[in-house]
Amino acid sequence: MKLNLKTTLLTLLLSAAGSVSAFAQCDKTATLTSSTTSYVDNTGAILRSKDEDTKVTITKTDLTIAPGEGEMTGKISSSTCDWKVPFKEGKTVIKALMTGDGPDKHVTVTIEGKEGKVTLTFEAEEMPGKKIQVVADKFE
Numbered sequence: 001m002k003l004n005l006k007t008t009l010l011t012l013l014l015s016a017a018g019s020v021s022a023f024a025q026c027d028k029t030a031t032l033t034s035s036t037t038s039y040v041d042n043t044g045a046i047l048r049s050k051d052e053d054t055k056v057t058i059t060k061t062d063l064t065i066a067p068g069e070g071e072m073t074g075k076i077s078s079s080t081c082d083w084k085v086p087f088k089e090g091k092t093v094i095k096a097l098m099t100g101d102g103p104d105k106h107v108t109v110t111i112e113g114k115e116g117k118v119t120l121t122f123e124a125e126e127m128p129g130k131k132i133q134v135v136a137d138k139f140e
Contacts, residue, residue: 026081026092032056032111032120034134037067040121042129054134056109056120063096063109065122072100074107087139088116098124 034056038049054067064073074096083090092111097104105124112119118136 026079026083027060029057029059030087031058031140032118032134032136033138034120035137036134038133040131040133042131056134058094058111063094063098063107065098070101072098072105074098083113085113087118088113 032055034054035051036049037052037054039047041047052068054065056066057064058076061076062073063076064071066072076094076096078095079092081090081092083092090113094109094111096107096109098107103126105126107125108123110121110123112121118139120134120136122132124130
């Protein structure tokens with residue numbers, strides 16, 4: 001019985017530590033780089049792909065997207081974060097008003113990790129039916 005209690009307590013402590021770690025990463029600055037941008041429709045079918053270096057930086061309050069030569073920045077208006085394993089298994093959804101190249105855009109960015117692969121999907125209210133996806137080559 002004593003061993004069972006120690007094992008249960010250790011399991012609970014490790015679980016709590018993992019949860020705190022996953023939660024803590026949500027408030028940290030993250031930078032993602034990708035070498036390919038894909039344009040997809042509502043069903044997820046790829047319409048076209050483009051080889052270009054894209055850098056996405058996310059802080060607690062700001063979102064910066066720099067594909068190729070351009071750059072868009074925005075203030076984050078809302079964010080949800082649920083990662084079981086930081087930047088490997090989980091999901092973050094960010095809403096922001098982006099300014100930069102062209103007219104302002106109200107965007108939703110979904111960052112999803114499955115089996116260690118991190119994918120970002122960008123959707124703008126002003127561009128219904130069109131999505132932009134990048135897969136992280138590097139995540140810091």
